[in-house]
Amino acid sequence: MNKIKETVVISGKGGTGKTSFTASLVPFMDNAVFADCDVDAPNLSILLEGETVEEEEFSGLQRAVHNSSLCSGCGQCLASCRFGAIKGDFSVHAPSCEGCAVCVHVCPENAMTLEDAVVGKVYESETIYGPLVHASLIPGEETSGRLVSRVRGAARELAEATGRTGILIDGPPGIGCAVISSVTGADSVCIVTEPTLSGLYDLKRVYSMVLRFNPAVFIIINKADLSEDVCRDIEDFAAENGVPVLMKIPFNKKIVQSLSNREIPSVAEADFFENLGWKKALETI
Amino acid sequence: MKAAILSGKGGTGKTTVSTHLAALFPDALYVDMDVEEPNGDLFLNPEWNDRIPVSVIYPEIDNDKCTHCRNCAAFCRFNALIAGKALTISMKEICHGCGGCALVCPSDAIRYRERIIGYVSRGITRFGSPIISGKMDVGEFSGVPLIDRIRTMDRTEALQIIDSPPGTSCTTVAAVEGCDLAVIVTEPTPFALSDMKRTVEMLRTMKLPFAVVINKAGMGDRGVYDYCRDESIDILGEIPFSLELAGAYATGVMLDSVSPQLQKEYRKIMDGMKRKAGMPGVAV
Ligand code: SF4
Ligand code: SF4
Ligand code: SF4
Ligand code: SF4
Numbered sequence: 001m002n003k004i005k006e007t008v009v010i011s012g013k014g015g016t017g018k019t020s021f022t023a024s025l026v027p028f029m030d031n032a033v034f035a036d037c038d039v040d041a042p043n044l045s046i047l048l049e050g051e052t053v054e055e056e057e058f059s060g061l062q063r064a065v066h067n068s069s070l071c072s073g074c075g076q077c078l079a080s081c082r083f084g085a086i087k088g089d090f091s092v093h094a095p096s097c098e099g100c101a102v103c104v105h106v107c108p109e110n111a112m113t114l115e116d117a118v119v120g121k122v123y124e125s126e127t128i129y130g131p132l133v134h135a136s137l138i139p140g141e142e143t144s145g146r147l148v149s150r151v152r153g154a155a156r157e158l159a160e161a162t163g164r165t166g167i168l169i170d171g172p173p174g175i176g177c178a179v180i181s182s183v184t185g186a187d188s189v190c191i192v193t194e195p196t197l198s199g200l201y202d203l204k205r206v207y208s209m210v211l212r213f214n215p216a217v218f219i220i221i222n223k224a225d226l227s228e229d230v231c232r233d234i235e236d237f238a239a240e241n242g243v244p245v246l247m248k249i250p251f252n253k254k255i256v257q258s259l260s261n262r263e264i265p266s267v268a269e270a271d272f273f274e275n276l277g278w279k280k281a282l283e284t285i
Numbered sequence: 286m287k288a289a290i291l292s293g294k295g296g297t298g299k300t301t302v303s304t305h306l307a308a309l310f311p312d313a314l315y316v317d318m319d320v321e322e323p324n325g326d327l328f329l330n331p332e333w334n335d336r337i338p339v340s341v342i343y344p345e346i347d348n349d350k351c352t353h354c355r356n357c358a359a360f361c362r363f364n365a366l367i368a369g370k371a372l373t374i375s376m377k378e379i380c381h382g383c384g385g386c387a388l389v390c391p392s393d394a395i396r397y398r399e400r401i402i403g404y405v406s407r408g409i410t411r412f413g414s415p416i417i418s419g420k421m422d423v424g425e426f427s428g429v430p431l432i433d434r435i436r437t438m439d440r441t442e443a444l445q446i447i448d449s450p451p452g453t454s455c456t457t458v459a460a461v462e463g464c465d466l467a468v469i470v471t472e473p474t475p476f477a478l479s480d481m482k483r484t485v486e487m488l489r490t491m492k493l494p495f496a497v498v499i500n501k502a503g504m505g506d507r508g509v510y511d512y513c514r515d516e517s518i519d520i521l522g523e524i525p526f527s528l529e530l531a532g533a534y535a536t537g538v539m540l541d542s543v544s545p546q547l548q549k550e551y552r553k554i555m556d557g558m559k560r561k562a563g564m565p566g567v568a569v
Contacts, residue, residue: 011295012322013295013296013322013324014292014294014295014296014297014322014451014452015294015295015296015297016296019476040451040452040453040454040480040483041293041294041295041451041452041476041479041480041483042479043294043475043476043479043480046475046476046479062362080384080388082382082383082384083383084433095455095458098362098381098383099362100362100363100381100383100385101360101362101383101385102383102384102385102388105360105385105388105389106388137453137454139453139483139484139486139487139490140453140455140457140458140487140490140491141453141454141455145426173295173322173451173452174295174321174322174450174451175321175322175421175423175424176321176421176425176426176427176428176456177426177427178454180424180426194535195535196534196535196536197324197327197328197535197536197537198300198322198324198327199535201322201324201327202322202324205322205423208423208424209423209424212424223531226528226531226532226534226535227532227535227536229536230535230536251528251531253504256474256504256505259474259475259476259505260474260475260505260506262475
C-alpha cells in the first residue's frame with residue numbers, strides 16, 4: 001500500500017491566515033483527502049462548500065450521572081472529586097466532569113454511573129476538489145484533542161479506502177492538546193505566522209512543541225509587510241533553526257475580499273499568488 | 286465588574302481591545318487567561334512582582350511494593366498507567382490527576398508527586414495598572430489548572446478585564462465562568478461570523494449577558510451586522526481597520542498611538558459594558 005503523506009497547517013496564534021492558506025493549497029492537491037481539525041472554529045467548509053454525505057455523532061468521553069433516588073447524601077463523592085465537578089446537592093456539573101470514575105468508585109450506594117456524552121459531530125462532505133472530513137464541537141465542550149484525533153482517523157480511513165495518497169489538515173490554533181493531537185505523527189507541518197510581536201512569540205512556542213514530533217517544518221509569513229523589523233526577526237529565527245521560509249505573502253485587501261465572497265484566495269487572485277512563487281512553494285510541500 | 290473579552294475566532298483583536306481598555310482605565314485589573322498564547326504583556330510591558338508555579342499531581346509507583354495486580358491500570362480512564370508483569374509505569378503527561386489509582390491499589394504502592402505545568406505572574410503594567418497573567422508550559426495538554434489557579438487568587442479590583450482564550454473550548458468556558466459580562470470581539474468576515482455564532486451559543490447556554498465589538502470595521506462584508514440586528518445583539522463599538530494601526534500592533538507600540546477618536550470609541554465601549562452589567566456608565 002502507498003504511504004499516505006499527511007500535511008498539517010497550524011499557526012500558534014489565531015487569525016494569521018491559516019485557513020486561507022490551507023484552502024489555497026486545496027485546488028492544487030491531486031488525489032487527497034482534506035480534514036478540518038480546527039474543531040473550535042471549523043471554517044474550511046465555508047470555502048469548499050461541500051455536500052455532506054455522512055454524519056456521525058461523537059461522544060469521545062463519559063461523564064458521571066448522579067441518581068438522587070439512590071443517594072444517601074454521605075458526601076464521599078464530593079470529597080473525592082478533584083475537578084470540582086460535584087455540586088452541593090451531589091449532582092454533576094457536566095462541563096467540569098472529566099469522567100475519571102473516582103466518584104463511581106467511592107459511592108457506597110451505586111448512585112453514580114458513567115454515561116457516554118455526545119460532544120460533537122463528525123461529517124464527511126464531497127467537494128469539487130475531493131472529500132472533506134470536518135467536525136463541529138458543541139460549543140463549550142472540551143474534548144477538542146479527542147475530536148481532532150477522530151477527524152484525522154476518519155480522514156486516514158477514507159484515504160486508505162479510496163486509495164488517495166495525501167491528507168491535508170487545517171490544524172487548530174494554540175499549543176495545547178488539540179494541536180498536539182493534530183501534529184503527532186504528521187509528515188510535514190506548515191506554520192502560518194505574521195510579523196507581529198505576538199505572531200513571532202507564538203511561532204516560537206508552537207515551533208518548540210512541533211519539534212518533539214520531528215516532522216518536516218515550513219514557515220509561511222502572511223501579511224509580511226506589516227512590520228519589516230519583525231518580519232526580519234522571523235526570518236532570522238527560521239534561519240537559526242534551519243526551517244525554510246516557504247512564502248512571504250504581503251497584505252492584500254483583495255484576499256480579504258475574496259474570502260468575503262467565499263472564494264479560495266489562490267484561485268480568485270491567481271496572478272498575485274503566481275508572483276509570490278506559488279508553484280515552487282507547492283512543489284516543496 | 287468582571288468582563289470577559291472573547292473572540293470566536295483567533296486573531297480578531299481580542300487582546301488589542303483588552304489591552305486598550307486596560308491602558309485607558311488604569312484602575313482596572315487586566316487578567317490574561319489566554320494561557321496558551323498569553324500576549325497581553327507584550328503590549329502592557331509589566332514589571333512582575335510575583336511568579337507562582339502551578340502544579341498538577343501524577344502517580345509514582347513503588348515497584349518494591351507493587352504486586353502487579355493491574356487494578357490501577359484497569360481503573361485509569363485515561364490510559365496513563367502501564368502495568369506489566371514486572372513493572373508498573375505511569376505516564377505523567379497523560380495523567381489527569383484524578384487520584385483514583387491510589388484508591389484502588391491494594392498494596393499502598395502509589396504516591397502522588399507534583400509537577401509544574403506553568404506559572405501565574407502578578408505585576409504592574411507600564412500604565413500603572415495591575416496585571417495577572419497565566420502562561421502554560423509548552424507541550425502541556427490543558428491550561429485549565431492555570432485558569433483555576435487565577436480564579437482562586439485574591440482579586441479585589443472593582444473592574445476586571447479578562448482576556449480569555451479564543452474559541453469555545455474548555456479553557457474558554459473555565460475563563461468565562463463567574464464573569465458578569467462577556468464582550469465578543471469579531472470582524473466583518475464570513476469566518477469570524479461563523480465562529481462568533483458558536484460563541485453566542487456558548488454564552489446563551491451559560492446565561493451570561495454579552496455584547497459585541499467589531500474590529501477591522503470597513504473591510505469584509507455586512508454579515509456580522511445583519512446577524513447582530515436579527516439576533517438583537519448590541520454592538521458596543523467599532524474599531525476601524527487601518528494598515529497603520531495593524532503596523533503599530535505588529536511592533537507592540539499601538540497603545541501609544543491611540544488617536545483621540547479611537548480613545549473616544551474605547552470609552553464608549555467601556556460605557557456600554559458597564560451599563561450592560563447594570564452599573565453607572567463612564568463619561569465618553
Ligand atoms: S467522574 Fe470524576 S470528574 Fe466526574 S464527577 Fe466523578 S469524580 Fe468528578
Ligand atoms: S457518594 Fe454516592 S451516596 Fe454519597 S453523596 Fe455521593 S452520590 Fe450520594
Ligand atoms: S491519577 Fe487518575 S489519571 Fe492519573 S494515572 Fe492515576 S488513575 Fe490515571
Ligand atoms: S494497583 Fe498497586 S499493586 Fe496493583 S499494579 Fe497498580 S501499583 Fe501495583
